[in-house]
Amino acid sequence: MKHEYTEYTLTGGRGSCKSSFISLCIIILIVMFPQFNALIIRKNANTLRTSVYEQIIWAIERLGLRSRFKIPKSETSALPIVYRRKNGTKQYIIFRGCDNPEKIKSIKIAQGYFGLIWFEEKTEFTPAEIQNVKVSAMRGGSKFYVFESYNPPSAKRHWCNTDARTPKKDRVVFHTTYLDIPREWLGEAILNEIEYTKQTNERAYRNIFLGEPTGTGLNIFENIELREITDEEIAAFDYVYNGIDWGYYPDPFAWGRMCYDARKATLYIYDELYLYKHGNIQASNALQEYLEEQCLDEDGKPRFNVMADRIEADSAEPKSVNDFYKWGWNIRGAKKGAGSLEAGYKWLQGLRAIVIDPVRCPKMADEFTLYEYEIDKRTGEIVSGYPQGQPDHGMALTRYATEPIWRHGGE
Incomplete structure (x- = not known):
C-alpha cells in the first residue's frame, strides 16, 4: 500500500494463495484510488472467465463489497466489472487475452487510467508480449502497480526463472508455498495429495508444491x-x-x-x-x-x-x-x-x-x-x-x- 515498488512478482508452489492475495490487493487499491482502473491479462482470452474473473468476484465478496460493484450476469465472456462510487464516477476492471493484441491497444477509459495491471500465469507469455501490454496500458498516470503471478517451471533456464533472479530497482519478488498458508484454508484433499507426492516423488513435490526449479533443463518433451x-x-x-x-x-x-x-x-x-x-x-x-x-x-x-x-x-x-x-x-x-x-x-x-x-x-x-x-x-x-x-x-x-x-x- 506504501507503493515502494511498481512491479510485484509473486512466485510459489500450488496452494500458496498468490492469486487470492493479488485479487484482494486489486479490489482494495480500486477503492483507495479513484483514478485507478485495472487491466487483467491471461495469455488466451478463453481462459479468463474460469480463472481471474472468478477470482476477482471472490475477492469482492470476501471484502463485503458486492453491493458496490456491478458484475455482469453473462456466463459466456469476461465482461468488465464496474466499481460505482457514491459521487457517480465509475472504475473498470477489464479482462483481456494476449492472443489479440489489437484489443489491448484499442482499450479506452473515460475516467482515470490503468493504474493496476495483473499478468496471471506469467509463464504462458513471452517477454515481448508482456512489454507490449505495458507500453499500451501504462499511460496517463504517475503511479502504477504491475502484478505477476506464476508457479516456477521446473527448468531453471526458463525465462521466468531467470527474470526472477535478475535484480530490478523498482520490483520486489516474493515467494510463498502452502506451508505459509493456514491448513484450514487449504482443505484435506490437497494436503493429502501434497503428502503423497512428498513421499513418492520428492523432485515433483519440490517443484509443484514448494515452487522450486528442480529441473536439469533436459526435458524430454519440449513441446x-x-x-x-x-x-x-x-x-x-x-x-x-x-x-x-x-x-x-x-x-x-x-x-x-x-x-x-x-x-x-x-x-x-x-x-x-x-x-x-x-x-x-x-x-x-x-x-x-x-x-x-x-x-x-x-x-x-x-x-x-x-x-x-x-x-x-x-x-x-x-x-x-x-x-x-x-x-x-x-x-x-x-x-x-x-x-x-x-x-x-x-x-x-x-x-x-x-x-x-x-x-x-x-x-x-x-x-x-x-x-x-x-x-x-x-x-x-x-x-x-x-x-x-x-x-x-x-x-x-x-x-x-x-x-x-x-x-x-x-x-
Missing part, C-alpha cells in the same frame, strides 16, 4: 503447451482416443482421453482419472460413474453409452483387459512389442504441440512437464534412453491411446 481446453473445443473434436495404464498402489489406475489433429500435428489431452487402491471392479465402476456424470440428461440419465468408446490399455495385464471387456467396455490391449516405447515417445516428441489442460488433467500435466533425461552422477553425462522410475503413467496411457496413430505414420 508441451499448458492451457485451458474449452468446452467448445472439446465439442468440436471429431474422434477421441482413450488409454489405460493399470495400477493399484503406489502406482495408480490411470485413464485419460485426448484428441489428435493431424493437420496441425497437435495432440490435445483434456480428461483424466487417477485411482489408488482400486481393484478392477472398483476401477471399472468408478470410471463408468465418472463418465456418466458428464453426460446426464434432464432426467438424470446418461445420454449415451459411455462404455462404447474404444480404449487402448496396457496389454501387460491381459486379465485386467479381459475383465473390463467382460463388464462391457470396448477395450483391447495395445500391441506394444520391442521398440514400441521408443517409437511412441519419439512420435510424441516430434509433434508440433502437446496441449494439456492443467485444470482438467493436473497429474498428466505434471508428469509430462517434469519428465527429464537423467544424468550419470559419476560421469556427469546424460544417460541415453528414456528414464525408468520417474512417474510416467500419463505418458504410458497416452502412448497406448495413440498407438493406432503413430504405428501408421501419424495420420
Whole structure:
C-alpha cells in the first residue's frame, strides 16, 4: 500500500494463495484510488472467465463489497466489472487475452487510467508480449502497480526463472508455498495429495508444491503447451482416443482421453482419472460413474453409452483387459512389442504441440512437464534412453491411446 515498488512478482508452489492475495490487493487499491482502473491479462482470452474473473468476484465478496460493484450476469465472456462510487464516477476492471493484441491497444477509459495491471500465469507469455501490454496500458498516470503471478517451471533456464533472479530497482519478488498458508484454508484433499507426492516423488513435490526449479533443463518433451481446453473445443473434436495404464498402489489406475489433429500435428489431452487402491471392479465402476456424470440428461440419465468408446490399455495385464471387456467396455490391449516405447515417445516428441489442460488433467500435466533425461552422477553425462522410475503413467496411457496413430505414420 506504501507503493515502494511498481512491479510485484509473486512466485510459489500450488496452494500458496498468490492469486487470492493479488485479487484482494486489486479490489482494495480500486477503492483507495479513484483514478485507478485495472487491466487483467491471461495469455488466451478463453481462459479468463474460469480463472481471474472468478477470482476477482471472490475477492469482492470476501471484502463485503458486492453491493458496490456491478458484475455482469453473462456466463459466456469476461465482461468488465464496474466499481460505482457514491459521487457517480465509475472504475473498470477489464479482462483481456494476449492472443489479440489489437484489443489491448484499442482499450479506452473515460475516467482515470490503468493504474493496476495483473499478468496471471506469467509463464504462458513471452517477454515481448508482456512489454507490449505495458507500453499500451501504462499511460496517463504517475503511479502504477504491475502484478505477476506464476508457479516456477521446473527448468531453471526458463525465462521466468531467470527474470526472477535478475535484480530490478523498482520490483520486489516474493515467494510463498502452502506451508505459509493456514491448513484450514487449504482443505484435506490437497494436503493429502501434497503428502503423497512428498513421499513418492520428492523432485515433483519440490517443484509443484514448494515452487522450486528442480529441473536439469533436459526435458524430454519440449513441446508441451499448458492451457485451458474449452468446452467448445472439446465439442468440436471429431474422434477421441482413450488409454489405460493399470495400477493399484503406489502406482495408480490411470485413464485419460485426448484428441489428435493431424493437420496441425497437435495432440490435445483434456480428461483424466487417477485411482489408488482400486481393484478392477472398483476401477471399472468408478470410471463408468465418472463418465456418466458428464453426460446426464434432464432426467438424470446418461445420454449415451459411455462404455462404447474404444480404449487402448496396457496389454501387460491381459486379465485386467479381459475383465473390463467382460463388464462391457470396448477395450483391447495395445500391441506394444520391442521398440514400441521408443517409437511412441519419439512420435510424441516430434509433434508440433502437446496441449494439456492443467485444470482438467493436473497429474498428466505434471508428469509430462517434469519428465527429464537423467544424468550419470559419476560421469556427469546424460544417460541415453528414456528414464525408468520417474512417474510416467500419463505418458504410458497416452502412448497406448495413440498407438493406432503413430504405428501408421501419424495420420
